[in-house]
Amino acid sequence: MSKLFFRYGAMNSGKTTALLQVAHNYEERDQSVVLIKSSVDTKGDDQIVSRLGVSRPADVLLSPGQDLRSACRALREQRVDLDSGVACVLIDEAQFLTPEQVDQALEVAVLDEIPVVAFGIRTDFQTRAFPGSQRLMEVAHSLQEMKTICRCGNKAIFNARMGEEGIIREGEQVMIDGDSARYEALCARCYLEGSGTAS
Numbered sequence: 001m002s003k004l005f006f007r008y009g010a011m012n013s014g015k016t017t018a019l020l021q022v023a024h025n026y027e028e029r030d031q032s033v034v035l036i037k038s039s040v041d042t043k044g045d046d047q048i049v050s051r052l053g054v055s056r057p058a059d060v061l062l063s064p065g066q067d068l069r070s071a072c073r074a075l076r077e078q079r080v081d082l083d084s085g086v087a088c089v090l091i092d093e094a095q096f097l098t099p100e101q102v103d104q105a106l107e108v109a110v111l112d113e114i115p116v117v118a119f120g121i122r123t124d125f126q127t128r129a130f131p132g133s134q135r136l137m138e139v140a141h142s143l144q145e146m147k148t149i150c151r152c153g154n155k156a157i158f159n160a161r162m163g164e165e166g167i168i169r170e171g172e173q174v175m176i177d178g179d180s181a182r183y184e185a186l187c188a189r190c191y192l193e194g195s196g197t198a199s
């Protein structure tokens, strides 16, 4: 049985770079992959962009109301290069999936027997789980944390939204990095101290 994997980490933990590397590894062995990006992530339009400068277009730009499993099936019917099957489905910025789309990703893994690897952020700027990430935590067969370092050298686990005066505490859950907001991956101590919670 194929599995649903969730690889989560704070911003800048190399998730997209890892995704593109996995895609490359499959393709080097002449196996086809399908890359999915949520349309909620407007950064780079349909491109999946890693901070190292590597990018490639997503095969599916998934809108919140769209069925993930149907989108994969439709793509397999459209594209001749997928005739021999899809070796893996890779999802970038998976925190932006709806819980229903995560359930559909599980169906792709279990019922369609295609491994699905979702990469995403666990929590938002207020340290609350994104709905998609919460559902992934609940149903993924395998969870893997991807690590990155805080400015102090400790492991970063939170994604602080930064303003001129420091950490911003209020606002919309989704504001795209580099577009309408700026973020910094921080450890819990730096997050709490920067928020004025510690004394």
Ligand SMILES: [Zn+2]
Residues within 6 Å of the ligand: 150, 151, 152, 153, 154, 186, 187, 188, 189, 190, 191
């Ligand atoms: Zn720190």
